[in-house]
Amino acid sequence: MRKGIRTLLVLVVALGGCVAGGRVAAALDKLIGIHSARVMSQSMPWIAQESGLFKKHNLDFSLVFISSSGIVTAALLGGDAEMTITGGVGNVAAYMRGSTDVVFVGGVKNTMTQTLVAGANIKKPEDLKGKKIGVSRIGGNSHYFTIQALRRFGMDAGRDVQFIQTGGDPETFAAFVSGQIDVANLTPPTDALAIAKGYHYVIYGPDLKIPYAATAFVTKRSVIAKRPQVIGNFMRAMAETAKLMHTDREFVYKVLGKYLRVTDRSVLDSAYNAEIKVLEPRLTVKPESLQAILDELAATDPRAKKIKPQEMIDNRYLDEMERSGFFDALWAKK
Secondary structure, three states: OOOHHHHHHHHHHOOOOOOOOOOOOOOOOEEEEOOOOOOHHHHHHHHHHHHHHHOOOOOOEEEEOOOOOHHHHHHHHHHOOOOEEEEOHHHHHHHOOOOOOEEEEEEEEOOOEEEEEEEEOOHHHHHHHHHHHHHHHOOOOHHHHHHHHHHHHOOOHHHOOOEEOOOOHHHHHHHOOOOOOEEEEOOOHHHHHHHOOOOEEEEEHHHHHHHEEEEEEEEHHHHHHHHHHHHHHHHHHHHHHHHHHOOOOHHHHHHHHHOOOOHHHHHHHHHHHHHHEEOHHHHOOOOOHHHHHHHHHOOOOOOHOOOHHHHHEEHHHHHHHHHHHHHHHHHHOO
């Protein structure tokens, strides 16, 4: 697996990256990143690329997609990438097992917004018993959300439902509409696509407000030590991207349309309106979102009980942007 990941990343860099799309000036600092889901909350590198923010901050950023937070973490630890945009569980689990080089430097989403979507034969949460539920990856965000959501309705996911691993949101949606699964765990904007086709929400995740490091920027302490300015430039580019996401809906739609092939205005409106409410404007990493993961891991591994969320967070770049007035000046602009 590691050899395959390394080959993929080398190929991406050689071709200019799946985000870069062409030649860039030699003076730009190269930075390789990985993301784990083709969803709105992980679209910030696309938006930064399309708006020219990476070039503005002297970066040649190449982004690779790997649909598993655990594999993304393994690639980061193995030196195949220097920055990741992913769910927190793989990183927290790695830290718990002793890979304390892993560190969270920014947050995109500290609340779960997955949903469970079904057809007319499944009307309420209790109807989910005995059904096949499609999730991107066992152990990933969608799997964790489903466990937590069912628990809130008095069900035990391990006993009451069957999980089908699909590989990602688009694959879950395809399996759902083709009848291979009964219920789909989906994230904006894919959930809105399902609703537009006449399906309905059985459990609407945003209403549950489940704390969780659903999307975060994660790197290694050793990378920061070697390339502090490069990581700082990346975080400033992401800070500007967050402002753009919150204030330029039309541009966000254009980018999502290009990378996710979603152009239906009603679908984009639904996805944006649901997701933007929980996206962090100043890239805050909330300790409670990491504690939620530790609590879940502690059920099977007592080592999680000894870890404090703050141990896994390095706020130096966010703090610098606050102290210097970067954030205030950014958000003061119309």
